[in-house]
Amino acid sequence: MARTASTGQKIAWTVVAWVIALVIFFPILYTIITSFKTEPEAIAGISLIPSGTFQNYIDVETQRDYFRPFMNSVIISLGSTVLALIVAIPAAWSMAFSPTRRTKDILMWMLSTKMMPAVAVLVPIYLLFRDWGLLDSRIGLTVMLTLINLPIVVWMLYTYFREIPGEILEASRMDGASLWNEIIYVLTPMAVPGIASTLLLNIILAWNEAFWTIRLTTTNAAPLTAFIASFSSPQGLFWAKLSAASTMAIAPILIMGWFSQRQLVRGLTFGAVK
Amino acid sequence: MTLKTLMLGACSLLAIAGTAQAQSTTLTIATVNNGDMIRMQSLTEDFTTKNPDIQLNWVTLEENVLRERVTTDVATKGGQYDVMTIGNYEVPIWAKQGWLLPLDNLGADYDADDLLPSIRSGLQMEGKLYAAPFYGESAMLMYRTDLFEKAGLTMPENPTWEFIADAARKITDRNANLSGICLRGKAGWGENMAFLTALNNSFGGRWFDENWKPQFDQPEWKESLQFYVDLMKDAGPSGASSNGFNENLTLFQQGQCGMWMDATVAASFVADPKNSTVADKVGYAIFPSKEGVDNHGNWLWSWNLAIPAGSTKAEAAQKFIGWATSKGYTELVASKESWAAVPPGTRTSLYDNAEYKKTPFAGPTFKAIQAANITKPTVKPVPYIGGQWVSIPEFQSLGTTVGQLFSAALAGQSSVDDALAQAQQVSTREMTRGGYIK
Numbered sequence: 028m029a030r031t032a033s034t035g036q037k038i039a040w041t042v043v044a045w046v047i048a049l050v051i052f053f054p055i056l057y058t059i060i061t062s063f064k065t066e067p068e069a070i071a072g073i074s075l076i077p078s079g080t081f082q083n084y085i086d087v088e089t090q091r092d093y094f095r096p097f098m099n100s101v102i103i104s105l106g107s108t109v110l111a112l113i114v115a116i117p118a119a120w121s122m123a124f125s126p127t128r129r130t131k132d133i134l135m136w137m138l139s140t141k142m143m144p145a146v147a148v149l150v151p152i153y154l155l156f157r158d159w160g161l162l163d164s165r166i167g168l169t170v171m172l173t174l175i176n177l178p179i180v181v182w183m184l185y186t187y188f189r190e191i192p193g194e195i196l197e198a199s200r201m202d203g204a205s206l207w208n209e210i211i212y213v214l215t216p217m218a219v220p221g222i223a224s225t226l227l228l229n230i231i232l233a234w235n236e237a238f239w240t241i242r243l244t245t246t247n248a249a250p251l252t253a254f255i256a257s258f259s260s261p262q263g264l265f266w267a268k269l270s271a272a273s274t275m276a277i278a279p280i281l282i283m284g285w286f287s288q289r290q291l292v293r294g295l296t297f298g299a300v301k
Numbered sequence: 302m303t304l305k306t307l308m309l310g311a312c313s314l315l316a317i318a319g320t321a322q323a324q325s326t327t328l329t330i331a332t333v334n335n336g337d338m339i340r341m342q343s344l345t346e347d348f349t350t351k352n353p354d355i356q357l358n359w360v361t362l363e364e365n366v367l368r369e370r371v372t373t374d375v376a377t378k379g380g381q382y383d384v385m386t387i388g389n390y391e392v393p394i395w396a397k398q399g400w401l402l403p404l405d406n407l408g409a410d411y412d413a414d415d416l417l418p419s420i421r422s423g424l425q426m427e428g429k430l431y432a433a434p435f436y437g438e439s440a441m442l443m444y445r446t447d448l449f450e451k452a453g454l455t456m457p458e459n460p461t462w463e464f465i466a467d468a469a470r471k472i473t474d475r476n477a478n479l480s481g482i483c484l485r486g487k488a489g490w491g492e493n494m495a496f497l498t499a500l501n502n503s504f505g506g507r508w509f510d511e512n513w514k515p516q517f518d519q520p521e522w523k524e525s526l527q528f529y530v531d532l533m534k535d536a537g538p539s540g541a542s543s544n545g546f547n548e549n550l551t552l553f554q555q556g557q558c559g560m561w562m563d564a565t566v567a568a569s570f571v572a573d574p575k576n577s578t579v580a581d582k583v584g585y586a587i588f589p590s591k592e593g594v595d596n597h598g599n600w601l602w603s604w605n606l607a608i609p610a611g612s613t614k615a616e617a618a619q620k621f622i623g624w625a626t627s628k629g630y631t632e633l634v635a636s637k638e639s640w641a642a643v644p645p646g647t648r649t650s651l652y653d654n655a656e657y658k659k660t661p662f663a664g665p666t667f668k669a670i671q672a673a674n675i676t677k678p679t680v681k682p683v684p685y686i687g688g689q690w691v692s693i694p695e696f697q698s699l700g701t702t703v704g705q706l707f708s709a710a711l712a713g714q715s716s717v718d719d720a721l722a723q724a725q726q727v728s729t730r731e732m733t734r735g736g737y738i739k
Contacts, residue, residue, distance in 0.1 A: 067576055070551045090339060091361070149373065157379045242370060245329050245381045246358040259363035260334040264547060264576070 083271035104233035107172035119184035187221025432605035437646030439669035440600035472559035481536030490700025499598030568662030585665035599688035
């Protein structure tokens with residue numbers, strides 16, 4: 028029998044959920060508020076009421092070109108996500124449906140690469156990129172972000188695939204489906220929610236990646252992370268302009284996240300209840 | 302026949318396009334985001350009109366990120382940048398490593414002898430210039446003339462720290478949210494340690510002796526650090542251990558500081574009536590020294606333009622640097638904006654200019670820069686150059702570690718004695734590890 032919650036409990040939990048959500052969202056909200064303040068207002072202390080100036084957005088747009096870094100962000104995050112999925116779907120399929128004794132070890136090894144601080148391999152990667160002519164190129168950055176996010180993508184897909192009954196795949200084999208047809212026409216449609224949430228999460232991770240995107244680019248391939256970084260200043264006031272630049276940089280991904288939240292939640296909770 | 306003509310025409314067009322492509326050079330310039338650099342970016346049309354074959358690409362980054370980016374690139378000869386904006390801390394170290402190209406072709410009318418000697422001396426090696434100064438700064442005291450008058454104080458021509466401390470305590474009014482003095486407290490080699498190193502210089506102290514032995518166990522450091530902590534406790538703003546340049550600038554602009562000791566470039570901000578509520582009430586004085594010590598801190602910083610050894614476009618890069626750091630550029634800024642907007646602290650001729658002399662901060666800034674000598678920064682002899690920094694590669698990390706210890710002492714998390722003992726221990730270990738102490 029399902030447990031029933033009283034109205035009081037429901038209200039209490041709703042309030043708690045709202046408070047937690049507001050706490051998590053507050054930094055973004057405050058960034059947006061600050062972007063409408065003047066520089067002296069921005070640094071004067073915590074205040075939730077801006078004077079409502081649009082000057083920061085005008086300054087940001089006049090000082091730097093927004094369109095090129097925006098397009099770079101779109102290309103790099105979408106490109107790296109598609110590339111990661113192409114590699115990760117067969118990898119996760121083989122580990123989920125044809126596990127060996129070492130599958131768990133391989134998965135753990137893949138994840139362990141995420142535990143290393145990125146700066147530890149900065150110089151070797153930089154030298155490789157220099158020698159291969161990949162510095163400041165979209166291709167180089169796309170490959171780099173693919174490799175960075177691949178362990179998470181494989182792990183997520185592996186978890187989703189494990190939830191799919193192997194019998195269904197066996198049945199398709201009995202019906203004469205080839206390996207390729209099995210992955211494309213049987214497995215993939217069943218795992219769409221999982222793949223969709225992996226795709227969305229990977230786009231968000233790639234969009235926000237700041238370490239490599241700033242260090243491996245200069246002008247041609249520099250995405251929005253580099254655009255934001257350019258507004259910080261050692262001498263002089265810059266908080267309001269920085270907030271405006273940040274708002275412009277996060278707006279596309281925020282909007283995308285808002286519209287796809289149903290898929291995200293569905294995918295992230297996929298397999299949570301057996 | 303027609304096809305042949307068409308093909309010939311197409312080939313000719315391609316050849317012309319190819320030649321045009323080959324002749325056009327694109328320079329990638331790495332820079333920091335401050336007012337003078339942004340202004341330069343908006344005025345580059347003057348350069349590209351005179352040099353139509355050179356295009357400019359700007360990479361603007363936060364100071365620490367820029368430092369890390371350009372260091373990686375210059376050390377690996379990545380060739381990503383053709384012109385870099387670097388500080389006078391990096392120039393001697395990088396030039397010695399062979400990471401920078403000498404600037405020997407900045408143009409016939411460049412007049413390198415016009416560069417301020419104190420700035421120029423830090424940018425050359427064996428008589429060759431390795432970076433050209435874009436703007437320079439020293440440090441000076443900015444104070445509220447109205448509050449001094451109210452307290453019956455007169456700023457002496459050469460103030461001592463004893464006078465400054467007394468004045469700060471007199472001016473402080475906690476009820477009116479007014480602090481007598483605002484000083485840097487945020488940890489970092491370019492933050493609190495810039496001020497504390499200069500302060501210690503003016504107390505007769507030094508970072509290392511002639512054999513690179515750290516000097517934090519000497520009386521000068523004890524006296525200067527104790528002086529700073531006590532003064533900030535009595536007359537500094539609350540939460541001073543997290544205040545850097547920008548935080549103190551805001552406090553001073555909002556009328557919450559009686560005095561502020563910081564980089565001379567601050568003068569143009571505090572005197573700006575658009576953002577400062579005290580613009581018409583600011584006086585300037587030279588960096589104080591301890592009674593009986595002839596040393597005014599020797600704070601000297603310049604942002605300079607240099608060409609990394611990995612660049613393949615050195616000729617065009619020199620042309621650009623020659624333009625950006627020339628006398629002509631200062632005149633261009635003055636004609637497009639105002640003399641107050643001209644990048645300060647690099648050329649003697651600027652300080653001879655009658656129009657520039659009319660700006661309220663020109664005289665005090667010039668005096669402060671002239672008084673600074675980074676080749677002989679301390680009273681006692683030292684094996685390094687540098688006023689508010691030490692010209693060794695290890696200083697960035699060592700300075701920041703010591704800065705954290707001193708910031709903790711300011712916040713009351715440790716005593717001055719403990720902070721100094723730890724600083725001595727850490728720096729002895731680092732200097733031994735670096736091979737300075739045998």
